Structures are given as structure tokens and as C-alpha cells.
Amino acid sequence: MNSVLRSRQTAYLALLLLGTAALIGGCGGGSYPSPRVAGQQTTRYPPQPVPGTGPFARPRSLQQIGLPAEATRAAIPRDNPQTAEKIDLGQKLFFDGRLSVDDTVACSTCHDPARAFTDGNAVSVGIKGRTGQRNAPTILNALYNKTQFWDGRAQTLEDQAVLPIVNPSEMGQPSLDAAVARIASVKEYRKAFGRVFGRQPNGLDLVSAIASYERTQVSYDSPFDHFVAGDQGAIDTAARRGWALFNSRGRCNKCHALSQDRLDVTNFTDHGFHNIGVMVVPRNVVAMAHLAEQSVKAGDMVAVDRAAIQTDMSVLGRFLVTRRDSDIGAFKTPNLRNLLLTAPYFHDGSHETLWDVLDHYNKGGRRGDPNLDRDMQPLGLTERDIDDVIAYLASLTSPDYRKPALRELARQRKLSQTTRPYRDNVKAFASK
Numbered sequence: 001m002n003s004v005l006r007s008r009q010t011a012y013l014a015l016l017l018l019g020t021a022a023l024i025g026g027c028g029g030g031s032y033p034s035p036r037v038a039g040q041q042t043t044r045y046p047p048q049p050v051p052g053t054g055p056f057a058r059p060r061s062l063q064q065i066g067l068p069a070e071a072t073r074a075a076i077p078r079d080n081p082q083t084a085e086k087i088d089l090g091q092k093l094f095f096d097g098r099l100s101v102d103d104t105v106a107c108s109t110c111h112d113p114a115r116a117f118t119d120g121n122a123v124s125v126g127i128k129g130r131t132g133q134r135n136a137p138t139i140l141n142a143l144y145n146k147t148q149f150w151d152g153r154a155q156t157l158e159d160q161a162v163l164p165i166v167n168p169s170e171m172g173q174p175s176l177d178a179a180v181a182r183i184a185s186v187k188e189y190r191k192a193f194g195r196v197f198g199r200q201p202n203g204l205d206l207v208s209a210i211a212s213y214e215r216t217q218v219s220y221d222s223p224f225d226h227f228v229a230g231d232q233g234a235i236d237t238a239a240r241r242g243w244a245l246f247n248s249r250g251r252c253n254k255c256h257a258l259s260q261d262r263l264d265v266t267n268f269t270d271h272g273f274h275n276i277g278v279m280v281v282p283r284n285v286v287a288m289a290h291l292a293e294q295s296v297k298a299g300d301m302v303a304v305d306r307a308a309i310q311t312d313m314s315v316l317g318r319f320l321v322t323r324r325d326s327d328i329g330a331f332k333t334p335n336l337r338n339l340l341l342t343a344p345y346f347h348d349g350s351h352e353t354l355w356d357v358l359d360h361y362n363k364g365g366r367r368g369d370p371n372l373d374r375d376m377q378p379l380g381l382t383e384r385d386i387d388d389v390i391a392y393l394a395s396l397t398s399p400d401y402r403k404p405a406l407r408e409l410a411r412q413r414k415l416s417q418t419t420r421p422y423r424d425n426v427k428a429f430a431s432k
């Protein structure tokens with residue numbers, strides 16, 4: 001615990017110090033040696049209305065079947081305990097466009113509770129219609145993540161929250177202090193910060209409140225959780241067979257389980273990073289890695305954030321954080337709950353349906369990539385196998401999202417009957 005706290009403080013301080021100097025020259029030209037900056041449109045874009053807090057936004061019950069009680073307690077940092085008023089303040093901030101430089105983009109713009117806290121886009125869109133390079137993950141169950149972001153560049157939810165606020169393609173504030181000043185200009189916020197923290201708004205309290213709210217977003221109680229709790233009929237035969245395949249011939253448990261030899265029924269991640277060969281357009285990653293070494297200061301989270309969201313060095317993944325060659329193209333193994341609400345898939349949103357995802361795994365990823373994880377193998381799954389694994393994945397939907405998930409499953413199934421851009425029968429059925 002202690003070291004976690006220490007690293008949290010250090011990381012946070014580093015950000016604050018960087019805050020003003022590094023951020024100002026950041027985007028325009030000047031100090032940030034810029035490779036091709038992709039997707040940075042600055043054309044006018046009618047700002048989308050900020051998704052408001054509806055029934056899906058409420059703090060969730062801790063009494064859900066399948067909820068890991070001990071891990072949930074352990075995910076609350078000692079220096080940021082949960083209180084009802086702090087959570088309430090965090091919720092207001094999460095849904096407030098005034099956190100962004102032009103009042104148009106809130107956290108909820110890209111993490112909409114009605115979509116299980118994602119945005120439905122392949123890659124996210126921030127202020128002035130600027131697109132980034134990555135798909136927005138859900139914040140449901142993010143409190144259990146050992147690291148945050150696809151490349152794990154932040155450790156805690158508190159550290160994480162600073163980065164979108166100051167990223168020029170997301171909320172665009174010149175510094176965290178500028179965001180604090182905007183919030184402090186609102187009387188209700190001054191009062192609320194006073195009540196919760198006993199002082200005027202400041203950066204640390206702001207991200208602490210947001211993180212407290214995020215830690216209330218726990219999502220279990222799915223048909224699969226009821227099945228694990230002993231209700232055999234909670235999922236159908238197809239889903240039961242899919243779960244067995246997940247842990248055997250499908251090899252999913254090689255990464256989507258805490259350990260390869262114990263079934264994982266909770267979060268379906270090893271908290272590790274793997275290159276599973278998602279990159280759709282082949283790129284010269286070696287040249288890109290050299291560029292990153294020269295242009296992105298190692299350990300500078302703000303610089304890594306910009307490279308990840310705003311440049312095509314984004315494809316380097318975990319390498320941007322660790323600078324280890326073996327991490328080139330490696331991304332974090334995500335949790336697999338509520339997938340029917342979080343489409344499209346993978347770090348770049350390149351795969352539209354779960355059939356596309358399964359087609360990708362079935363051929364063993366993009367073969368021939370020297371950094372491809374050795375656990376990626378052609379699987380030889382039949383169409384029925386694929387349907388069954390998807391039936392199992394669909395059973396990980398929490399009850400709140402049952403209806404939209406059924407609609408989305410039907411949409412994906414229909415699409416998959418005509419469009420399977422990632423299916424490769426020759427490779428899928430090749431011997432290992």
C-alpha cells in the first residue's frame with residue numbers, strides 16, 4: 001500500500017510540475033517534436049450535447065452476485081476514502097462540460113453511462129471535433145485495473161483523470177490549474193468543495209472526487225455470475241459450451257484470466273500487456289520506436305499521453321511507457337464484461353462485431369509480426385464454436401444493460417451474416 005501511495009504522489013507531483021511549462025508549447029509547434037499528427041482536424045464541428053446523468057449514472061449497489069467484496073474494499077485508496085458527498089461531487093464533475101477548455105466536452109462525452117461508459121466510436125472525439133487514436137474503454141469496474149489506459153501509462157484513477165483534461169484533442173485545458181479555475185468560478189462548486197474537503201477547489205481534490213465517483217461503478221450480477229453462483233439454468237447450453245471453449249481450445253484464458261490454470265470468473269484479465277497483432281495498416285514500427293525514443297521523454301506521462309492520443313506512434317502501445325522492444329504493439333488485456341455495449345473493439349476500435357474479434361483470434365492474429373505474443377495461435381474454431389463463445393461473452397452483460405445488449409447482439413449477428421472482413425479460413429484451419 002505504502003509504495004502505491006508514494007508512487008501515486010510522485011506521479012501526481014510530476015504532472016503538476018510539468019503542468020504549465022510543457023503544456024503550453026505543446027500542441028501548436030514549438031517544443032513538441034511532432035511526427036505526423038494524425039486525426040487532428042480543427043474544422044468546425046457541431047459540439048455534441050454532453051450525455052447527462054440518467055439512471056445508468058447512479059452509484060451502483062455493492063450487493064451484486066459475483067461482486068468481489070474483498071477486491072472492492074482493497075481498491076479504495078486509504079488517502080481517498082469514499083464518502084457520499086465526495087461521490088456526489090465527483091459525479092457532477094464527470095458530467096460537466098465546464099471541465100473542458102470551451103465548455104463542450106465532459107468525461108461523459110466519451111464515457112456515456114447509457115453505453116456502459118463508452119462512446120460507440122472507433123476512436124474518441126474531443127473538443128472542436130478532434131479525433132484521437134484510441135477507442136474509449138469503459139470505466140465500469142476500472143477500479144480493479146492494476147493500471148489505467150490501454151498502455152497502462154497511469155497507475156491510479158486519480159492520475160488518469162488529469163490526462164484527458166489537459167490533452168489538446170480531448171478536453172483541451174492548458175493546465176489542470178486552468179480547469180480548477182473554471183470550476184472554482186462556479187459558486188455551487190466552491191461550496192461543494194468546501195463541504196467535502198474543507199477548502200477551495202484544487203487539482204488533487206478535483207481528481208480525487210472524480211475517482212471516488214468512478215469507484216462506485218461496479219458491474220456484476222450478469223447471467224454468468226448467477227450461473228457461477230449455482231443457478232445452472234442462468235445461461236444456456238451454447239453459453240456453457242462457449243465458456244468451456246474459452247478455457248480450452250479457444251485459448252482465451254491464456255490472457256483473460258488471472259492465471260492460466262485457474263478459472264477466472266470475475267474480471268477476465270491477467271492485468272498484463274500483449275501484442276495480439278491488431279494493427280490493421282502495417283506500419284514501420286521500428287522506425288516509429290526510434291522516433292518515440294527521440295521525441296517522447298521517457299517517464300513523462302503528459303508527453304506519452306499526447307503521443308498515444310494524437311500521433312501515429314500510438315500503435316507502439318506499451319512500448320511508449322516501458323521502452324522495452326518486447327512491448328512494441330502490446331496493449332492491456334481488457335475486462336470482458338458488457339461487451340455488447342462497448343463496441344467497436346480493440347484499442348483502435350478497428351473491429352466492429354464480436355464475430356470480427358473471434359475471426360481475428362481464430363487466424364491467430366496478424367501472422368508474421370515479430371512481436372506477436374506467443375500465445376496467439378490459429379485456433380481452428382468452427383462457426384458453431386464461434387457462436388458459442390459469443391453466447392458466453394453475451395452472458396457477461398449486467399442486468400441494467402440487458403435490453404440494449406440484446407438489440408446489439410441481433411445487429412451484430414445480422415451484420416456478421418454478410419460482412420466478415422477478418423475471417424481467414426485458410427489460416428484459421430491451418431495446423432499449428
Ligand code: HEC
Pocket residue numbers: 094105106107108109110111124125126127132134135136137138139142145147148149150151157160161162164165169170171210308309
Ligand atoms: C475525448 C474523449 C474522452 C474524454 C473527454 C475522456 N476520456 Fe477517458 N478515455 C478516452 C480514451 C480514448 C481512453 C483510452 C486512451 C488510451 O488508452 O490511450 C480513455 C481512458 C480512460 C480510462 C482508463 C480505463 C481503462 O480501462 O484503462 C479512464 C478511467 C477514463 N478514461 C476516465 C476518464 C475521466 C475521469 C475523464 C474526465 C476527466 C475522461 N476519461 C475523459 C476518451 C476520453
Ligand code: HEC
Pocket residue numbers: 246250251252253254255256273274275276278331332333334335336339342344345346347348357358361373375376389
Ligand atoms: C495473448 C493474449 C490474449 C489471448 C490469447 C486472448 N486475448 Fe483477448 N485481448 C487481449 C488483449 C491484449 C486485448 C487488447 C488488444 C488490443 O486492443 O490491441 C484483447 C482484447 C479482447 C477483446 C476486445 C475488448 C474490448 O473492450 O475492445 C475481446 C472481446 C477479447 N479480447 C476476447 C478474447 C477471446 C474471446 C479470446 C479467445 C478466443 C481472447 N480474447 C484471447 C489478450 C488476449
